[in-house]
Amino acid sequence: MNEYPRPYKTIQTPLGDCNIYTIQSSFLDKFKRFDCGEEEQNDFIRRLAVGHYLAGINHTFLLVCGNDLVGFVSFSSYSFEFTGEAKNEMISGLKEEFTNRGLPHEIEISFKKLPVLLLGQLGIDKKYQGKGIGSALVKRFVIPYSLNYCIENSCIGLLVYTRTAKDFYEKLGFEKIYESKRGTNYFYSLYKNVLRARQDAFSSK
Ligand SMILES: CC(C)(COP(=O)(O)OP(=O)(O)OC[C@H]1O[C@@H](n2cnc3c(N)ncnc32)[C@H](O)[C@@H]1OP(=O)(O)O)[C@@H](O)C(=O)NCCC(=O)NCCS
Numbered sequence: 651m652n653e654y655p656r657p658y659k660t661i662q663t664p665l666g667d668c669n670i671y672t673i674q675s676s677f678l679d680k681f682k683r684f685d686c687g688e689e690e691q692n693d694f695i696r697r698l699a700v701g702h703y704l705a706g707i708n709h710t711f712l713l714v715c716g717n718d719l720v721g722f723v724s725f726s727s728y729s730f731e732f733t734g735e736a737k738n739e740m741i742s743g744l745k746e747e748f749t750n751r752g753l754p755h756e757i758e759i760s761f762k763k764l765p766v767l768l769l770g771q772l773g774i775d776k777k778y779q780g781k782g783i784g785s786a787l788v789k790r791f792v793i794p795y796s797l798n799y800c801i802e803n804s805c806i807g808l809l810v811y812t813r814t815a816k817d818f819y820e821k822l823g824f825e826k827i828y829e830s831k832r833g834t835n836y837f838y839s840l841y842k843n844v845l846r847a848r849q850d851a852f853s854s855k
Contacts (some may be wrong), residue, residue, distance in 0.1 A: 653716075657714075661786060663786040665715045665778070670680055670712065671701060671712045672709070673709075677712055680718075708725060709725050710723070720774060723771070723792055725796070727803075728768035729837075731762050737757075766787050769811075770811065773787075774853055785821075786817065807843070809837055810837065813836070816836050
């Protein structure tokens with residue numbers, strides 16, 4: 651038995667069943683020891699995650715297996731400016747899809763930015779990397795959580811910013827929607843699942 655409060659959710663991982671908790675004080679002592687090998691994510695969980703959560707800037711969830719802090723993921727409400735080709739592709743893709751399904755397809759986006767859920771930070775401790783745990787966290791928690799969030803709060807989908815792990819997200823079905831000129835920053839998105847769920851709900855009898 652551990653001393654932690656009730657988990658937000660339990661997910662299956664290659665380590666067995668693990669718990670997801672909303673960030674809270676019982677876990678503070680574990681943050682300093684967390685090491686995923688990347689300075690940005692380490693600094694976030696060790697120094698910034700609590701203050702940002704308390705200030706309402708983001709919402710961090712912890713993946714705890716047994717007594718160990720195995721990983722974390724942090725989300726923020728965000729708005730993303732789809733520009734140029736990405737915007738045209740997205741709108742024409744939507745119109746085509748709605749037309750094919752016999753749904754109304756008039757879309758005029760007069761504001762530049764669209765609401766998304768941003769996956770700002772994600773890390774798995776080095777001790778546990780390469781065992782399919784990051785994938786399990788994304789498939790069994792991040793994707794269903796973001797789907798529900800976007801349906802309830804009206805956002806077009808999950809957006810990920812990454813410099814270091816593009817292959818990881820691509821393997822999980824995320825599509826590249828922005829790449830900086832120097833090819834060092836990327837935005838990946840998963841929004842088609844949100845669309846599908848909305849269309850199904852709209853068309854259901
Ligand atoms: C990226 C990270 C979350 C992956 O977690 P993990 O538990 O090691 O990943 P998995 O074992 O589930 O790997 C799934 C697949 O992604 C690949 N992958 C893992 N980490 C990767 C990385 N940094 N870059 C590219 N591909 C990666 C794996 O090779 C694996 O491929 P396979 O299915 O063909 O074997 C973890 O390595 C990490 O915390 N890295 C440091 C922080 C970071 O870069 N976070 C992401 C940006 S927010």
